[in-house]
Amino acid sequence: MGPIGKIEVWLLLGAWVLAPAAGRPVPVPGAESTVARNALFAQSAAQLLRREFQSRDVSFLLLDARTGNLLASRWDDLERPIPLGSLIKPFIALAYGEEHQFRYPAHVCKGEAGGCWLPRGHGEVDIASAIGNSCNSYFRMLTASMTSADMVPAARGFGLDAPDPDLSGPDLIGVGNRWLISPEHMARAYLELNRRRDQPGAREAVAGMAQSAQRGTGLEVGRALKHSGALVKTGTAACTHHSGAPGDGFVVALVPAEQPEFLLMVRVHGVPGAKAAVTAGLMLRRIEE
Numbered sequence: 001m002g003p004i005g006k007i008e009v010w011l012l013l014g015a016w017v018l019a020p021a022a023g024r025p026v027p028v029p030g031a032e033s034t035v036a037r038n039a040l041f042a043q044s045a046a047q048l049l050r051r052e053f054q055s056r057d058v059s060f061l062l063l064d065a066r067t068g069n070l071l072a073s074r075w076d077d078l079e080r081p082i083p084l085g086s087l088i089k090p091f092i093a094l095a096y097g098e099e100h101q102f103r104y105p106a107h108v109c110k111g112e113a114g115g116c117w118l119p120r121g122h123g124e125v126d127i128a129s130a131i132g133n134s135c136n137s138y139f140r141m142l143t144a145s146m147t148s149a150d151m152v153p154a155a156r157g158f159g160l161d162a163p164d165p166d167l168s169g170p171d172l173i174g175v176g177n178r179w180l181i182s183p184e185h186m187a188r189a190y191l192e193l194n195r196r197r198d199q200p201g202a203r204e205a206v207a208g209m210a211q212s213a214q215r216g217t218g219l220e221v222g223r224a225l226k227h228s229g230a231l232v233k234t235g236t237a238a239c240t241h242h243s244g245a246p247g248d249g250f251v252v253a254l255v256p257a258e259q260p261e262f263l264l265m266v267r268v269h270g271v272p273g274a275k276a277a278v279t280a281g282l283m284l285r286r287i288e289e
């Protein structure tokens, strides 16, 4: 065990010891083994990710999906708001739903003609498949008459940095790279989304993320996992590294899909989100093993 690993274990145990003071349930006898197991998992996952994914092009963040504890990270300026592209889409869906009794329109994506990234188009899409395929045409339609003000309640409810007051339409779905959000805030917003997965809006978003891993932009994550499914959302945004590339790819994955135990967020320099999913898949497979 390296010095870093030891510190992490103690941080985790410390968080557990302090938990009752924070109003959480007092651990029952026997829970120690669970805590010890979780600490071991966190320690080995952290070591493994640091050892095997050393490329400076890869940033990552691993959270315990149940407690929200930060298990491992290598991400400079985790707090600094940056463009995160389509990672915002599930929260757009929730904001729209709040204002429309959670009734979502159907839509036909004609590809380039409708401003979608997929030239041939996605054809008929509903809210879940629009999230699964990250269909820009669907979300352009959904946000056609939305402004920053429509997003404020959802942003507040999920702990996301609020958009500048002058954004509207495509700016809101990440197309113009104008809504800046801290990567850590975004990761935690996905944990909250998962906590609400039985509620209207969140239910559709989670269904879309399951589709993403099965046949959408997160397919490479789904393919990599042998023993469990995942909830995935990908995104592509303007690069914020010093050695600028056309864009950076982002992935948020919650595993296992039915009852997530951890959340992995990955950024890969210079590739689109669907390609970053290959890296996220490799990481998750190693953690799974």
Ligand SMILES: [Zn+2]
Pocket: 109, 110, 111, 116, 117, 118, 121, 122, 123, 134, 135, 136, 137, 138
């Ligand atoms: Zn589309």
